[in-house]
Amino acid sequence: DAGVTQSPTHLIKTRGQQVTLRCSPKSGHDTVSWYQQALGQGPQFIFQYYEEEERQRGNFPDRFSGHQFPNYSSELNVNALLLGDSALYLCASSLERGLSAAFFGQGTRLTVV
Amino acid sequence: KQEVTQIPAALSVPEGENLVLNCSFTDSAIYNLQWFRQDPGKGLTSLLLIQSSQREQTSGRLNASLDKSSGRSTLYIAASQPGDSATYLCAVKPSYNTDKLIFGTGTRLQVFP
Numbered sequence: 001d002a003g004v005t006q007s008p009t010h011l012i013k014t015r016g017q018q019v020t021l022r023c024s025p026k027s028g029h030d031t032v033s034w035y036q037q038a039l040g041q042g043p044q045f046i047f048q049y050y051e052e053e054e055r056q057r058g059n060f061p062d063r064f065s066g067h068q069f070p071n072y073s074s075e076l077n078v079n080a081l082l083l084g085d086s087a088l089y090l091c092a093s094s095l096e097r098g099l100s101a102a103f104f105g106q107g108t109r110l111t112v113v
Numbered sequence: 114k115q116e117v118t119q120i121p122a123a124l125s126v127p128e129g130e131n132l133v134l135n136c137s138f139t140d141s142a143i144y145n146l147q148w149f150r151q152d153p154g155k156g157l158t159s160l161l162l163i164q165s166s167q168r169e170q171t172s173g174r175l176n177a178s179l180d181k182s183s184g185r186s187t188l189y190i191a192a193s194q195p196g197d198s199a200t201y202l203c204a205v206k207p208s209y210n211t212d213k214l215i216f217g218t219g220t221r222l223q224v225f226p
Contacts, residue, residue, distance in 0.1 A: 004156075006156075031212075033212065033213065033214075035214075040218070041218055042117070042202055042204075042216030042217050042219060043157070043202075043204075043214075043216050044216075045212075045213035045214065045215070048212040048213065050212075055212050056211065056212040056213060058213060088154070090156055090157065092157075092214075100162075101147060101159050101162040102147065102159065102204075102214060103159055104149070104156045104157035104158070104159070105156050106155055106156040107154075107155065107156045109154065
C-alpha cells in the first residue's frame with residue numbers, strides 16, 4: 001500500500017517565479033492538507049481540500065492556492081515567490097476531513113533564490 | 114488561540130534509558146492529539162493518535178498519555194535505541210469542525226551508543 005507521495009522532492013526557484021507541488025494521498029484517503037515547515041519550526045497549516053473544495057485555510061496569503069482532483073490527488077501553487085517561501089512543504093492525507101490519523105508525505109524542499 | 118509547546122527542545126541520552134517527552138496545549142477542548150517522528154529533512158511519520166476520550170495509546174516501546182484537563186500529553190519511550198534519534202512532534206486537532214493540526218516545535222532526541 002503506497003503511502004502519501006509528493007513530487008518533486010527538491011526544487012530551486014527564483015524570486016518572483018511560480019511553483020506547483022503535487023501530492024497523491026494514501027490509498028483510500030479522501031482529504032488532503034498542505035503544511036509549510038520552516039527550518040527548526042513545527043509545520044504550519046496552509047489549507048485543506050475535501051471533495052475538491054478548499055475547506056479551511058490557515059494564515060497564508062492568496063499567493064498560495066490549491067486544487068484537488070477527482071482521484072483525490074492535490075496540487076499546491078505558489079505565485080510571486082519570496083525568499084521567505086523557502087521551506088519544506090508537507091502534504092498530509094486522512095479520512096473524512098481529518099477525523100482519522102493524518103499521514104504525511106516526505107515533503108518537497110523548496111528553495112527560493 | 115490554541116498553542117502547543119514541547120519541552121525539552123532537545124535531549125541527549127545514552128542507549129537503554131527510558132525517557133519522557135512532554136507536550137502541553139493551552140486550550141483543553143481538543144478533538145484528538147497525534148505524535149509524529151521526523152528524521153532530518155524528511156516528512157512526518159505518525160506514531161500514535163489519542164482521541165479526546167482516551168487516556169493513553171501504546172505501540173511497541175512507545176506509550177502516549179493524554180490529560181485533557183491539565184492540557185498535557187507525554188510520550189514515553191522505553192529502552193531507547195540509537196535508531197530512535199529524531200525530532201518528535203505533537204499536534205492537536207482543536208475540534209471536530211476544525212480541519213487543521215496545530216503543531217509544537219518538537220523535541221530533538223539523540224540517543225548515543
